[in-house]
Amino acid sequence: MSAGIAFEETMRGAFALGETDPARGAAAGRRAGTRLAMHAAVAIDDLAAFLADPGHPGGLGGRVDFPPLGVDLAASGGVFRLFSSAGDDGMGRRMVYELALPVDGVDYYLAGEKRVRDDPGPDLWRDTTTLYTRLHRGTDTGGEVVGAGILELGVPQLTALLSTLRVTGDGDARTLAAFGGFFFGELWDLYAPLARGGRP
Numbered sequence: 001m002s003a004g005i006a007f008e009e010t011m012r013g014a015f016a017l018g019e020t021d022p023a024r025g026a027a028a029g030r031r032a033g034t035r036l037a038m039h040a041a042v043a044i045d046d047l048a049a050f051l052a053d054p055g056h057p058g059g060l061g062g063r064v065d066f067p068p069l070g071v072d073l074a075a076s077g078g079v080f081r082l083f084s085s086a087g088d089d090g091m092g093r094r095m096v097y098e099l100a101l102p103v104d105g106v107d108y109y110l111a112g113e114k115r116v117r118d119d120p121g122p123d124l125w126r127d128t129t130t131l132y133t134r135l136h137r138g139t140d141t142g143g144e145v146v147g148a149g150i151l152e153l154g155v156p157q158l159t160a161l162l163s164t165l166r167v168t169g170d171g172d173a174r175t176l177a178a179f180g181g182f183f184f185g186e187l188w189d190l191y192a193p194l195a196r197g198g199r200p
Contacts, residue, residue, distance in 0.1 A: 002046035003172070004046055005044045005175060006041070006042060006043045007162075007165040008161065008164040010038070010040070011037070011112075011152060013131075013133075013150045014028075014150065015029045015034060015036035015147060015148070015149025016032060016034055019147060020145040022132040022148045023150065025148030025149040035066075036149055038062065038151055039065070040061075040080075042058055043168070044080075045059070046169075047178060051178070056084055058080040059080060060078030061076045062078070063075060064099065064101055069108070075099035076099070077100040080098075081096035095114035096111075097113070098111040098112070100139060101135075107139050108138075109136040109140055109143060110133065111133065111135075112151060132150055133151050134147070134148045135148065
């Protein structure tokens with residue numbers, strides 16, 4: 001059996017139907033008082049394979065609260081990617097969270113990404129806790145966008161996330177150390193050059 005990692009993460013934010021751009025959707029959601037919560041359960045069953053794959057993929061499940069569609073909606077068949085490449089310039093990474101979300105016989109697909117880039121200014125916290133999110137009709141991101149918004153991970157939610165972090169399979173303390181080294185090492189590679197006045 002392989003050594004793996006699992007954790008749970010909750011992100012919430014203003015979200016609105018009828019919008020396709022996350023920023024506009026968040027603004028519309030704030031005006032209307034509509035919010036979406038993603039309660040994500042991440043599973044990386046084989047940490048060695050995860051670290052070796054440039055896309056760093058894992059499994060994602062969980063539940064979604066969005067009153068216009070329903071509360072405590074079961075989501076599954078998701079995609080999780082941690083620090084995958086954000087583009088050809090090699091200067092950014094993405095954290096990808098995608099969930100299949102069937103609601104009353106209608107298929108939806110909730111897709112979000114955190115954009116981790118070395119932009120000017122102290123944006124590390126914002127980059128790693130802000131999820132730009134779209135809701136597609138259908139079973140993947142190729143479907144029509146029917147809603148959008150921005151979800152965030154606050155300090156209480158981050159504390160809760162850390163409390164759920166656990167090893168799976170044949171994992172032990174070294175598995176946690178390897179995952180932590182990868183996570184913080186990627187952030188160091190992206191942001192340390194700024195502290196030295198340079199670029200990666």
